[in-house]
Amino acid sequence: MLLALLLGLGGCSTWLTGNYEDPEVHLKRVEVVKAKLLEQRFKLHFVIDNPNDEDLPVRGLTYKVSLEGLLLAEGEDDSWFSVRAHSRAVHVVEVRTNLWEHLKPLAKLLRHPDRPLQYRLEGELRTGLLFGHNLSLRRTGELTPAGLLLE
Numbered sequence: 001m002l003l004a005l006l007l008g009l010g011g012c013s014t015w016l017t018g019n020y021e022d023p024e025v026h027l028k029r030v031e032v033v034k035a036k037l038l039e040q041r042f043k044l045h046f047v048i049d050n051p052n053d054e055d056l057p058v059r060g061l062t063y064k065v066s067l068e069g070l071l072l073a074e075g076e077d078d079s080w081f082s083v084r085a086h087s088r089a090v091h092v093v094e095v096r097t098n099l100w101e102h103l104k105p106l107a108k109l110l111r112h113p114d115r116p117l118q119y120r121l122e123g124e125l126r127t128g129l130l131f132g133h134n135l136s137l138r139r140t141g142e143l144t145p146a147g148l149l150l151e
Contacts, residue, residue: 020052024047026121027047030043030143031043037100040096041097042072042073042094043092043095044065044073045090046091050083050085050088052086055083055085058079058126059128060126061126062075063076063121064121065121070106071102072099077091112145119141122138124137
């Protein structure tokens, strides 16, 4: 039984030896699913890059996404998935929100769909199976608002 436990920990060995590199998490795209006056549904496309020699088991994601200082969405996703070694995965999270109070400033931002918007991502990526490793997320970047507009 001890041998089986030690063999099962092979994926966690990089955490114990110090060769573990934190994965990179970026917000790639915000896709509008439905936009009504009092409720909007979006799909947030997160890209997770795994630079390690072992697969990366992900146990969940807590997020808070702001566009140009306006809170777009926040929440928690408890999906379990794995990112293969030295590769990337796109994880899509569907969110519901009410942007009624931000409607006027958001409409002003979307007047120029080719002008990039600054986003801020804060949260936590929960990884690991037996021994959990929580990665604090603080990332800024740019998104093109063309994907935010309904056709």
